[in-house]
Amino acid sequence: MVKELPVIYLQTAACSGCAVTMLNSASPTIKNVLIDQIVPGVHINLKFHPVVMAAAGELAIGVMEDTAKKQKGEYVLVVDGAVPTADGGVYGAVGERDGKPVTMQQRVIELSRDALAVIAMGTCASFGGIPAAPPNPTGCVSVQKALESAGIKKPLINIPGCPPHPDWFVGTVAGIILNGLPKPEELDDFLRPRAFYGKLIHENCPRRAYFDEGKFAKKFGDDGCLYELGCKGPITHADCPLRKWNGGTNWVIGAGAPCNGCTQPEFPNETAPFYEKLVDVDLPVVGAYWANKEVK
Amino acid sequence: MGKIVIDPVTRIEGHLKIECVIENGAVKDARATGNLFRGLELILRGRDPRDAQVIAQRICGVCPQSHGIAATLNLDSAFGIADKIPDNGRIIRNLIHGAHVIQDHILHFYHLAALDYVNVADVAAYSGNDSQLNSVKDFIQRGALEPFMPRYEGDYRLPPEANQQCVAHYVKALEMRRIGHEAVSIFSGKVPHSVGVVPGGVTSVPTVDNIMAYIWKIKILQDFVNNVYIPDVLAVAKAYGDYAGIGVGCKNLLSYGMYDLDGKSPDYATRERLFKQGTIGADLRPGALDTSKITEQVKHSWYEDATSGLHPSSGDTRPQAGKSGAYSWSKAPRYDGKVYEVGPLARVAVTYAKGDPRMKEMVDGALKALNATPAALFSVLGRHLARALSAKYIVDNLEGWALSLKPGQPAYVEYELPEEASGMGIIEGSRGALGHWIEIKNKKIANYQAVVPTTWNVSPMDDKGQHGPIEQALIGAKVKDEKNPFEVVRIIRSFDPCIACAVHCVTPKGRDLGQYRVV
Numbered sequence: 001m002v003k004e005l006p007v008i009y010l011q012t013a014a015c016s017g018c019a020v021t022m023l024n025s026a027s028p029t030i031k032n033v034l035i036d037q038i039v040p041g042v043h044i045n046l047k048f049h050p051v052v053m054a055a056a057g058e059l060a061i062g063v064m065e066d067t068a069k070k071q072k073g074e075y076v077l078v079v080d081g082a083v084p085t086a087d088g089g090v091y092g093a094v095g096e097r098d099g100k101p102v103t104m105q106q107r108v109i110e111l112s113r114d115a116l117a118v119i120a121m122g123t124c125a126s127f128g129g130i131p132a133a134p135p136n137p138t139g140c141v142s143v144q145k146a147l148e149s150a151g152i153k154k155p156l157i158n159i160p161g162c163p164p165h166p167d168w169f170v171g172t173v174a175g176i177i178l179n180g181l182p183k184p185e186e187l188d189d190f191l192r193p194r195a196f197y198g199k200l201i202h203e204n205c206p207r208r209a210y211f212d213e214g215k216f217a218k219k220f221g222d223d224g225c226l227y228e229l230g231c232k233g234p235i236t237h238a239d240c241p242l243r244k245w246n247g248g249t250n251w252v253i254g255a256g257a258p259c260n261g262c263t264q265p266e267f268p269n270e271t272a273p274f275y276e277k278l279v280d281v282d283l284p285v286v287g288a289y290w291a292n293k294e295v296k
Numbered sequence: 297m298g299k300i301v302i303d304p305v306t307r308i309e310g311h312l313k314i315e316c317v318i319e320n321g322a323v324k325d326a327r328a329t330g331n332l333f334r335g336l337e338l339i340l341r342g343r344d345p346r347d348a349q350v351i352a353q354r355i356c357g358v359c360p361q362s363h364g365i366a367a368t369l370n371l372d373s374a375f376g377i378a379d380k381i382p383d384n385g386r387i388i389r390n391l392i393h394g395a396h397v398i399q400d401h402i403l404h405f406y407h408l409a410a411l412d413y414v415n416v417a418d419v420a421a422y423s424g425n426d427s428q429l430n431s432v433k434d435f436i437q438r439g440a441l442e443p444f445m446p447r448y449e450g451d452y453r454l455p456p457e458a459n460q461q462c463v464a465h466y467v468k469a470l471e472m473r474r475i476g477h478e479a480v481s482i483f484s485g486k487v488p489h490s491v492g493v494v495p496g497g498v499t500s501v502p503t504v505d506n507i508m509a510y511i512w513k514i515k516i517l518q519d520f521v522n523n524v525y526i527p528d529v530l531a532v533a534k535a536y537g538d539y540a541g542i543g544v545g546c547k548n549l550l551s552y553g554m555y556d557l558d559g560k561s562p563d564y565a566t567r568e569r570l571f572k573q574g575t576i577g578a579d580l581r582p583g584a585l586d587t588s589k590i591t592e593q594v595k596h597s598w599y600e601d602a603t604s605g606l607h608p609s610s611g612d613t614r615p616q617a618g619k620s621g622a623y624s625w626s627k628a629p630r631y632d633g634k635v636y637e638v639g640p641l642a643r644v645a646v647t648y649a650k651g652d653p654r655m656k657e658m659v660d661g662a663l664k665a666l667n668a669t670p671a672a673l674f675s676v677l678g679r680h681l682a683r684a685l686s687a688k689y690i691v692d693n694l695e696g697w698a699l700s701l702k703p704g705q706p707a708y709v710e711y712e713l714p715e716e717a718s719g720m721g722i723i724e725g726s727r728g729a730l731g732h733w734i735e736i737k738n739k740k741i742a743n744y745q746a747v748v749p750t751t752w753n754v755s756p757m758d759d760k761g762q763h764g765p766i767e768q769a770l771i772g773a774k775v776k777d778e779k780n781p782f783e784v785v786r787i788i789r790s791f792d793p794c795i796a797c798a799v800h801c802v803t804p805k806g807r808d809l810g811q812y813r814v815v
Contacts, residue, residue, distance in 0.1 A: 004440045013334050015796045016309045017357020017488040023403070024474050024487070031428070031467050034443070035435045045440040050306045053443035054411045056785055057302040063442060084333075091333040094311065096303050101313075101331065130339065130354045137335035163357060163488050220499040220708040245486035249478045249509075255485030255492045256499040260350060262489075268351065273344035275494075 003042045005177060006067055006075035008111060009049040009121075012104040013092050013131045013140050014081025017163040018122040019051045025166035026247040033170065042177050047075070061095035068114045076176070077115040082124040082131045083108050083146040086139025108143060109150045117155040117181055118143060121169060126158035126190070127265040134269060144191070155181050158191040162262035165243055168196045190265055192237065201233035201259050204241040220256055230275040232261030297324070300781050304331070305788055307408040309358045310795025312754065314766075316784060318775055323784070326763070326770035328754045329624050330795045337613070340744040345371060345713065345736050346495060348744060352732065355746060356797045357488040358403075361396040361480065362725030363732075363746070363797075364493050365389055369564060370732040371495035374719025375711045378562040384707035385497025386559045387697050391510060392484045392492060393723075394555065394694045398517055399476025400726040401640070401687040402525060404792045405680060406469035410462060412786050413532050415452040416444050418459035428467045429460060448780040453535045462532075465524055472520045479513040482506050497708035502701040511698050518691045521684070526662075529684040533666050533677045540672040543787035545769035546635040547578040547674050549642035550752070552585065552731065554724035555690070564722050570693060571643040571686075571724055572650045575631065580670055582649040587722065590731070592627040592747065593758040599627065604759055609718065609733045611745040624756035626798050628764060629747050637765040638728030638752045639791060641682040644689075645673055658685050679790040713739050725749050727792050750798035753791045766791055 011019065023030050028038060034052070037043050046052070048064040055063060067075055081104075084091040089105030096102060112118050120143040123129035132140040141149075144156055159168050172193055175182060188194055202208065210216070210225035217224035225231070236259050244251045252259050261271030268274075303313035311331035316323045336355050340348055349367035353360035368389075372378040420436045422429045435441075454462065477487040483500055484492030492498050500506075533540070552564070553573035561567045565585050573585040592611060594604045599622075600614040616622075630636070647655045648670075662681055663670065672678055714736060721732040728749035735743040755764035763771065769787050776783070 002438055004438075011311070013332060015354050015357040015360075017354070017360065020357050020488050023407075023470065024477055026474070029470065029474075031431075031470050035467075036431055043435075043438065043440065045442055047442045049443050050304055050311075051309070052407060053306050054416075054445060054447035055443075056304065056306045056448070059446050059448070060304065060306055063446065092311065093331045094304060096301065099301075101303070104332075130336065130351060131334040133339045135335075135338055137338055138333055140334070162354065219710055220494060220496070221501045221706060246478045246481035247474065250481045250485055252485040252491045255481075255483065256501070257485055257491035257494070260491070268347075272347050272350075274350050275346050276344070 002037055004045040005042055006045045006047050006071050007078060008047050008064055008067055008075055009078045009080065010094065010107055010111060011050050012079060012081035012108060012125070013084050013138065014122070014124055016051060018080040019049070021163035021166050022169060024246060025170055028170060039174060039177055044173070068111055072114045073116055075115055076117055076119060076173070077111045078119045078121050079108055079125045079143045080121040082128050082140035083143060084138040084140050085146065086137070091138035105146060108146050109152065112147055112152050112154050115154060117157065117176065118147070119169070119172065120144065120156065120158045122164055123160040123162045123262055123267055126160035127267070129162060130268055156191055157182060157187065157193065160192060160263045161238065162267065165240070165245060167243060168193070171196065188237070196239055197237040197263060199237065199239060201236045201238055201240060204239070205233055205253060206241060207253060226253060226258040228277050229258050230273065230277060231258035232271045232278060233259040234278060236261045236264055238263040298778050300775070300778055300784060302781065302784065305785065307411065307789060308793045308795065309356060309797070312793055312795045314770070314784065314788060316770060316775070316781070318778055321774055321776070323770050323773045323775060326767045327623055328756065328764065328766050330626050330754065330798050332795065333625055337744050337746065340741050343741050345374065345734065345739070345741050348734060348741060349493065349495070352746065353489050355748070356794055358794060359400065359725045359727065359797070360488045361393050361484070361490055361493070362723065362730055364490055365393055366721045366723045366725070366730045366732045366746070368493050368495055368721065369723060370719045370721030370734050373562065373721060374717040374734050374736055375495055375714060376717070377496060377709060377711045378564070379560055380709050381497050381559050382706050382709060383559065384502055384701055384705055386556050387701055388483050388498045388500070388502065388707055389493055390555045390697055391694060392480050392490065394690045394697070395476050395479035395514065395517070396487070397726045398521065398687045398691050399473035401683045402469050402473045402476065402520070404683060405525065405529065406466045408792065409680065409789045410466060411444070411447065412782060412789060413452070413536060414454060414462040414466070415459045416463055418456040419463050421456060422460050426464060429464050432463055432467070448782040448785065450777060450780050451782055458531060462528060465528055468520070468524065472517060475513050475516055479510055479517070482510050494708070496711055499708070501705070501707055502703050504703050507698050507701055507703065511695050514691065514694045514698070521687050521691050526684050526688060529680055530662070530665055533681060536677065539676040539786065540666070540668055540678065541675055542773060542783065543676040543769040543790055544674045545637050546765050548634055548636045549576045549645050550631055550636040550638050550729050551643040551646040552722040552724055552729045554643065555693070564720070570689070572647045572652065574646045574650060575636065576642070576646050576649050578674070580645070580649050582646060587720065587731070589632040590629060590747065592629050594627050595759040596622050596757040597624050597627050598622045608731060608745040608747050609720065611733070626751055626755055628755040628758040629752050630758055635758070635762050635765060635768065636752060638749045639679065640686040640726070640728070641673060641679045642728055643724050644682040644685050655689060658688065676786055676790040683792070715739055727794050728752065748794070748797040750794045754793050754795070754798050766793065
């Protein structure tokens with residue numbers, strides 16, 4: 001007997017980058033996620049996913065609403081995108097009810113209320129991200145803020161990244177299946193799984209030795225640490241240097257580009273300008289070295 | 297008289313609603329409405345201009361490379377270095393964008409469009425030993441069939457063996473598009489939302505091992521495109537031959553061209569490109585591209601009428617929720633005042649009409665295999681065929697480009713940020729003509745405007761009451777069963793709409809939900 005774990009994947013104010021990154025999952029592959037038993041005896045029953053589902057219109061909305069009703073407390077809600085709240089949430093709608101559009105804000109609140117747990121997929125859902133950057137014309141907020149303002153308390157896990165690495169998502173889901181919901185100590189202050197976000201990019205960066213030796217790239221294509229070209233690795237929590245992206249092919253700094261801090265609550269506004277050096281104040285790890293050195 | 301409302305239209309990017317008025321079994325009127333607004337162009341204002349390519353990529357996670365490169369061309373042009381990018385930089389941009397567009401076309405045909413034509417249920421009767429198909433069979437037997445069911449019923453025409461093979465290819469294509477993204481990330485760090493393309497060139501320097509890794513990933517894609525994708529499109533086209541006359545649309549096509557073959561001209565509209573720049577009408581006669589003829593009209597969009605008809609370089613966005621007669625947040629881009637469709641069909645047809653010998657050979661060969669004339673290109677099948685041929689044309693060029701890189705030589709040129717400047721970046725995204733315009737003041741972004749492929753295709757009526765391309769393609773289509781409007785979604789999906797792109801640019805205030813209904 002195979003257990004079915006129902007999942008509703010809701011897209012709100014998003015760009016679909018998080019959905020596409022999921023398609024890039026390598027171990028398990030996205031085919032494994034959609035079709036196979038994700039771990040022995042458990043299959044993810046992806047009830048609603050706007051990018052891949054066969055159904056459209058009322059058929060699709062019907063499955064979403066039936067799942068929330070009939071499998072109350074059993075399904076995992078994944079929200080991909082920020083939640084528009086200005087002017088009653090009118091800047092984003094998903095489907096209709098009684099001939100009227102249902103706002104994304106309403107969907108997030110309704111579906112969260114009856115979910116087993118909520119996963120905020122990506123930086124928009126986790127922290128607001130790009131659509132919530134000033135002047136934030138649509139009043140976009142994170143899922144956490146949307147739930148708090150509706151008084152909903154529900155287990156919530158943030159999987160930030162613009163987009164997140166697919167492993168961070170499937171690894172988190174596999175953790176829920178194998179061990180249950182994460183214990184508080186397994187998440188950091190921003191509700192990110194420590195397993196993936198426990199260390200700074202800077203701590204594992206292969207260009208770290210250049211930093212320690214004071215060898216800095218002055219323009220793109222140079223060897224050296226990318227700190228002076230704007231790298232936000234010293235303040236960004238993620239395991240990109242070890243995990244690498246797209247099936248382990250490469251990662252940002254591997255392509256000679258500075259990290260832009262996309263897993264951080266500060267992204268994008270306080271990690272921009274992306275090609276300007278971080279302000280040298282209170283940098284963890286960084287400061288300890290330079291405190292005893294002359295800045296070169 | 298009935299009405300069909302499809303909300304959401306799925307298996308596209310983003311949130312789209314389509315309404316069709318049905319009379320005597322056919323679509324009498326059609327309206328397309330986007331359901332999401334984020335305001336990215338406003339978010340760009342006041343920022344460091346170099347950040348435009350980082351933020352603008354986030355307009356769309358399906359086509360971030362296209363936006364990143366359009367933004368970068370825009371910045372190169374504003375910074376006065378459009379003709380100074382080293383060949384290595386130009387070629388690596390082509391390699392990044394090439395692998396990206398190929399995987400995007402594969403994604404569209406197999407994962408977004410095919411479920412409208414292929415009956416997955418036939419795999420239940422599969423009796424062979426293909427492990428992938430047997431795992432699909434296990435899936436069907438377990439009985440929890442989402443996300444592949446429910447669906448609109450009726451009109452699945454392929455024989456069971458063909459359906460089984462197409463499902464096997466659906467699974468294979470998941471792997472192919474992932475490999476396509478791996479090829480992109482060799483030079484761009486990661487996908488989606490790459491980092492490798494910057495004003496001045498690219499961030500990495502080509503190395504022999506990167507070139508070889510790229511080529512061998514591309515060879516896998518080339519094999520798939522030539523031996524699986526193209527034959528599958530032709531097989532579907534044969535079984536659904538009537539769709540060569542369905543979803544015809546406006547018959548005006550516009551292409552900005554893509555893949556710079558040299559970087560000497562600072563004017564992208566005249567630069568030598570693999571896919572040619574230009575326009576074309578029903579007579580298949582090519583016309584030159586004059587970007588000054590582009591305007592955005594708003595009579596039927598929720599913006600003040602006074603802002604209608606502006607060129608994107610001086611574009612203005614003044615929302616007016618609930619404006620009488622308006623029904624969309626998408627503006628209506630027009631070229632020379634006329635309705636133009638953009639996309640793979642446009643760039644293939646323009647390149648074909650301009651006499652490119654290789655394109656002519658490919659298009660004529662495909663039309664011959666289908667026993668069709670060039671007029672059949674203006675259709676649902678024509679769009680799918682053009683998309684496949686677009687993929688083939690690109691994939692057949694990438695190895696040669698990769699081998700022309702000079703390892704160890706620069707791929708980036710330094711520049712000074714100007715105090716004041718303006719720029720334009722035009723390119724073809726997977727879904728068609730993509731233009732970015734920037735105005736810089738005091739070294740900050742003063743104005744940023746993107747006119748994206750889906751804004752053209754999903755546009756509402758314009759000031760003269762001309763319907764947008766998707767609306768025109770829907771009007772007149774027969775609908776057998778209003779509860780299962782598969783004809784309608786097949787027409788919409790042939791355009792591969794991308795709604796996050798189309799509706800990114802507004803600051804609506806005080807929108808009234810009651811006004812949102814279109815009757």
